[in-house]
Amino acid sequence: MGTEQRALFIIFGGTGDLAKRKLYPSLFNLYRKGFLNENFAVIGTARRPWTDEYFQKVVTDAINSEDALAEDATQFASHFYYQSHNVNDTEHYITLRNLADKLDRKYEIGGNRMFYLAMSPRFFGTIAEHLKSQKIVTSEGYNRVIVEKPFGRDFASATELNDAIGRYFPEKDVFRIDHYLGKEMVQNILAVRFGNNLFRALWNNRYIDNIQITLSEALGVEERAGYYETAGALRDMVQNHILQIVALLTMNMPASYSEEDIRREKIYALKSLKKYTPAQVQANFIRAQYTAANGQRGYREEEKIASDSATETFVAGKLFVDNENFSGVPIYVRTGKRLSQKRSRIDIAFKTMPTNIFAPQPLGQNVLTINIEPEGKIFLQINVKQVGQGFTLKKSHLDFFPTSNGKQVFPEAYEKLFADALAGDATNFTHWEEVAYSWKFVDAIRTAWDQHDYALEEYPCGSMGPVAADKLLARDGHKWFYTGQEH
Ligand code: NAD
Numbered sequence: 176m177g178t179e180q181r182a183l184f185i186i187f188g189g190t191g192d193l194a195k196r197k198l199y200p201s202l203f204n205l206y207r208k209g210f211l212n213e214n215f216a217v218i219g220t221a222r223r224p225w226t227d228e229y230f231q232k233v234v235t236d237a238i239n240s241e242d243a244l245a246e247d248a249t250q251f252a253s254h255f256y257y258q259s260h261n262v263n264d265t266e267h268y269i270t271l272r273n274l275a276d277k278l279d280r281k282y283e284i285g286g287n288r289m290f291y292l293a294m295s296p297r298f299f300g301t302i303a304e305h306l307k308s309q310k311i312v313t314s315e316g317y318n319r320v321i322v323e324k325p326f327g328r329d330f331a332s333a334t335e336l337n338d339a340i341g342r343y344f345p346e347k348d349v350f351r352i353d354h355y356l357g358k359e360m361v362q363n364i365l366a367v368r369f370g371n372n373l374f375r376a377l378w379n380n381r382y383i384d385n386i387q388i389t390l391s392e393a394l395g396v397e398e399r400a401g402y403y404e405t406a407g408a409l410r411d412m413v414q415n416h417i418l419q420i421v422a423l424l425t426m427n428m429p430a431s432y433s434e435e436d437i438r439r440e441k442i443y444a445l446k447s448l449k450k451y452t453p454a455q456v457q458a459n460f461i462r463a464q465y466t467a468a469n470g471q472r473g474y475r476e477e478e479k480i481a482s483d484s485a486t487e488t489f490v491a492g493k494l495f496v497d498n499e500n501f502s503g504v505p506i507y508v509r510t511g512k513r514l515s516q517k518r519s520r521i522d523i524a525f526k527t528m529p530t531n532i533f534a535p536q537p538l539g540q541n542v543l544t545i546n547i548e549p550e551g552k553i554f555l556q557i558n559v560k561q562v563g564q565g566f567t568l569k570k571s572h573l574d575f576f577p578t579s580n581g582k583q584v585f586p587e588a589y590e591k592l593f594a595d596a597l598a599g600d601a602t603n604f605t606h607w608e609e610v611a612y613s614w615k616f617v618d619a620i621r622t623a624w625d626q627h628d629y630a631l632e633e634y635p636c637g638s639m640g641p642v643a644a645d646k647l648l649a650r651d652g653h654k655w656f657y658t659g660q661e662h
Contacts, residue, residue, distance in 0.1 A: 180597040181214040182287045183279055185271070185311070187262065187302055188294030189219025189230070193323065195237040197354075198293065201590035203238040206251045210594055214285075216278040220260035220271065221294075230257035254282070262298045268309035275311055286316030289596065293323055300339030307343040321350045321596055324415055325406065326605075329621065330614035337607050346607055350596045355416040355519075356603040357588030357595075359577075360547040364423040364521075365432070367545070367553065374543075375428070377525065379500040384540070386506045387522040388420055389657050391514040391639070395471065396488070400479035408490045409462070412510040414617040418445060419605065420521065421506060425496040434602040438609070445612035449495040456623035459494070461632060461643045462487035465513040468635030474513075485631055488512045491644035492620070493651075505651060509644055513636040515659035519547035522656040539570040542656060551585060552576045 184202070186194055205211050219230055231252040238248055258274055260267045279286060290306060292299050299322060305311070312318040320340065327333025340349055355361050368374055377383070390412055396403045403411065419441075426444040429436035451459060465488050467473040474480060474488050489511030495502065525541040539558050546552040553575040561567040577583065595603055623629065632641035639659035648654055 178210065178598070179212045179214070180210055180287075181282075181284045181316075182211070182289050182597060183215070183275060183282070183284050184217040184289045184291060185275065186217060186219050186291045186293055187260075187298070188221055188292070189257065190221040190223050190225065190233070191293055193293045194219065195233065197587065197589045198291065198593075199234050199237040200239070201587050201593050203248065203251050204586065204590045205593055205597075207244075207247060210597060214282050215254055216282045216284065217255045218258055218271070218274060218278065219255065220258045222259065222261055224259045225257045227255070227257050231255050262294070262302055262305075265305065265309065268305045268311060272309055272311045279313075284316070286313035288313055288316060288318050289321060290319070291321045296322070296325060296327070296336055299336060303340045303343040312343075317348070317599065318344070319348045319350055319596060319599070320344050321352060323352050325402075325410065326351055326415075326610050327614060328406065328410060329618050330611060333610055333614050337610070341607075347601070349607070350592075350601055350604040351607075351610065352592060353415050353419050353605050354588040354592065355419055355547075356605070357590075357592040358519075358547055358551075359585040360545055360551040360553070361420065361423065362591075362603070363551075363553065364420070364545065365437070367543075368424075369428055369432075380502060380504045382525055383501075383504050384524045384526045385504060385651075385653055386424060387524070387656060388417055388424075388506070388508045388520075389655070390416060390510040390519045391516060391659070392510075392512050393514060393517045395465070395513045395636070396474065396477050396480065400477060403488075404480060404484060404486050407462075407486045408488055408510055408512070409617060409620060413490060413492070413508065414613050415605075417508050417510060418448075418613040418616065419609070421445075421448075421494070421496065421508070422609065424521070424523070425498065425501045425506070427498065427500065432602075434600060437602050438606045442606060442608045442612065444496055444498060445609050445616070447496050447498040447501075448612065448616045449497050450616060450619050451623070452619075453623035453627055456620050457627070457629050459647070460490065460492040460620050460624075461641065461647060462624060462629075463489040463491075463511070463632035463634050463641040463643070465489070465511070465636050466633045469637040471513060471636040473636070487624075487631065489514075489632075489634060489640050489644075491640060491647055493647060494616075505653075507648055507653070507655070509640060509655075511634075511640055515637050515639055516661070517549060518657065518659075518661070520657050521545040521547070524653075524656070533566075533568055536568050538568070544656070550576070550583060 234252045234255050235248045422441040422444045426440040429440045464474045491509035494506050523543040542556045544554050555573045559571045561569045632643050634641040
């Protein structure tokens with residue numbers, strides 16, 4: 176059971192897709208696990224004129240509880256209240272404050288407030304301002320703001336957004352979500368790196384040959400066309416999830432496992448990303464768009480997508496973190512839509528033995544693979560002797576595949592992140608400086624693409640991207656370990 180928390184949640188965008196798919200089910204799990212008990216309430220706000228009863232039904236439907244849990248679910252949903260609200264209307268904030276104060280007294284919450292901004296970032300500034308000016312923030316408890324991605328579309332707009340929130344909420348109270356940081360296997364990166372002397376000793380440019388990160392999606396643009404057209408894969412996936420993984424993989428050892436120390440080292444790693452000139456962007460980054468194949472239509476034929484759209488649905492790149500331990504180690508990254516499988520995976524390839532006493536038998540490369548999803552798994556490829564007479568080498572691997580009663584059940588990322596935010600622990604949320612350095616890196620690529628007519632490659636739906644993404648590695652004598660065929 177978790178430590179019970181007292182909190183009033185105010186969810187802006189309470190009728191939205193994210194709230195229904197992720198936030199309500201995650202809060203319910205925390206409720207069932209004892210993190211939330213009686214002293215909590217949730218106000219959902221959005222434009223639609225819903226009643227509390229209707230909202231509570233939406234919430235119980237969203238958590239999709241089985242019969243055995245129905246009573247729990249009804250009890251849980253009774254803590255939910257709905258307030259119709261237009262974020263630009265000052266009057267509405269007064270009604271919201273009155274409801275918040277009433278619920279605070281009713282549930283004896285003690286003034287702790289969590290403001291979850293699950294709506295378009297263009298509203299964040301006005302919401303933050305009104306929360307302060309209409310005194311919805313309290314003086315007796317904490318006041319934390321959780322904000323969703325995208326956090327800006329470049330460094331300039333992210334700075335503007337950050338300033339708009341920062342005028343009313345100090346950095347320590349701003350929890351920027353990158354849901355990858357709530358994933359079990361992403362959190363395992365630090366456990367593996369800093370909990371094992373074996374890996375600590377080898378985790379540097381003397382022993383690591385190259386790193387590969389793949390975040391592939393099988394889905395196409397689906398119903399997010401409007402947003403995606405203005406974003407593209409680089410902004411949507413590289414600036415946040417991929418660079419966060421890069422930071423965890425390349426940061427120096429923190430002084431302790433604490434928010435302050437971990438974030439400091441992550442910031443330093445992101446600051447050390449090698450910035451590319453336009454010519455280097457052309458040589459090291461590839462953008463591409465999916466085309467019709469395997470019964471699926473191409474990106475330009477999707478609804479609400481311009482027939483001459485130049486938005487990239489795939490990006491692959493080679494980057495470097497120029498710190499003491501990683502300078503010179505190529506980090507290959509790729510992400511895209513309509514690829515052959517949905518998979519998030521990291522491969523860390525170690526250098527081969529300097530000499531091979533078994534020659535002419537070849538030695539396989541040691542590769543540590545951290546599979547984030549669909550299944551959470553870590554495996555390490557090693558060379559062993561084949562059982563029997565003689566001395567024949569074969570490749571094998573050591574496995575870690577955590578299960579409970581034969582099944583792999585991890586808490587949903589949002590559930591873990593909610594629990595952290597309730598505990599006031601921002602370790603797994605991105606600090607402003609992490610966001611800022613990530614955008615500066617991404618801006619250099621985006622600007623080069625915008626100012627020069629570098630190729631926009633094509634790839635058929637169901638493939639693993641354009642041939643150019645394979646050539647990027649082949650040029651260095653490497654290949655992607657993940658081929659898109661694995662089960
Ligand atoms: P959505 O369009 O489904 O919901 C938006 C919500 O905002 C709705 O509740 C709507 O009523 C409300 N809203 C819009 N304008 C308003 C106004 N003027 N006043 C009051 N309420 C208003 O969007 P979503 O998919 O839930 O996403 C919300 C945010 O989370 C976005 O910033 C999105 O980028 C981010 N996000 C979503 C997902 C996801 O899986 N859906 C994943 C990552 C990030």
